[in-house]
Amino acid sequence: MxxxxxxxxxxxxxxxxxxxxxxxxxxxxxxxxxxxxxxxxxxxxxxxxxxxxxxxxxxxxxxxxxxxxxxxxxxxxxxxxxxxxxxxxxxxxxxxxxxxxxxxxxxxxxxxxxxxxxxxxxxxxxxxxxxxxxxxxxxxxxxLNDKITHVGKRTTRDKLLSYLSAESIRQSSLSFDIPFDRQQLADYLCIDRAAMSTEISKLQKDGFIKTNRKHFELIVSAFR
The missing domain is CATH 2.60.120.10 (Jelly Rolls)
Incomplete structure (x- = not known):
């Protein structure tokens, strides 16, 4: 030991x-x-x-x-x-x-x-x-309370943003890695993977996030 x-x-x-x-x-x-x-x-x-x-x-x-x-x-x-x-x-x-x-x-x-x-x-x-x-x-x-907060959001986009925001705060950075792959993230947030992937693509296109596999970067100016 x-x-x-x-x-x-x-x-x-x-x-x-x-x-x-x-x-x-x-x-x-x-x-x-x-x-x-x-x-x-x-x-x-x-x-x-x-x-x-x-x-x-x-x-x-x-x-x-x-x-x-x-x-x-x-x-x-x-x-x-x-x-x-x-x-x-x-x-x-x-x-x-x-x-x-x-x-x-x-x-x-x-x-x-x-x-x-x-x-x-x-x-x-x-x-x-x-x-x-x-x-x-x-x-x-x-x-578990954090998870309840995320999955309690009404839309796939809101669930994603809630989770990513919490991870950003927890890691004290706008650029961070998450512990989940795409399927695991969908299972964690209790959402359909295809719908989640579509929403991630929209968030990137709208300039809210940048992502590469498990790495995410939040663009704060896009929320203002």
Missing amino acids: KKYLPILKNSPFFKGLTDNEIISILHCVNATTIYRKRGSYIFRAGDSTEVMGLVVSGCVLVMQEDLWGHRNILSKCHAGDFFGEPYAASPGAVLNVSVAADEDCEIIFLNVQRLLVSCPTACEHHQKLIRNLVSVLANKILI
């Missing part, structure tokens, strides 16, 4: 903890590592889990799927990001999301239930870890 320390130290879950404390915590929460190939599932809707996942290489998609293959992407997790924490913290909760590898990836599973009971080793950093977990859960709520 020591080889993952550079990533773990930058994770909000381990904020304020030393290397030795992190190693101790990994033992406390029964940390295990798994490997998944691109396209394979890590969690499936209908499962229950006592562990949350921490991505240490590659990336995963958290999504909802129906029987006809339609996807609603909730988030994309890269190295240092967590997934499954709300379900792992709720004993018996059934997942209504699936998690699949978008790239070949390595995942560390952490048993959250070990945090919610008295620590068997009485470690001094137990309470700090619980506070960090609360912060991680709160951040996940904010991420």
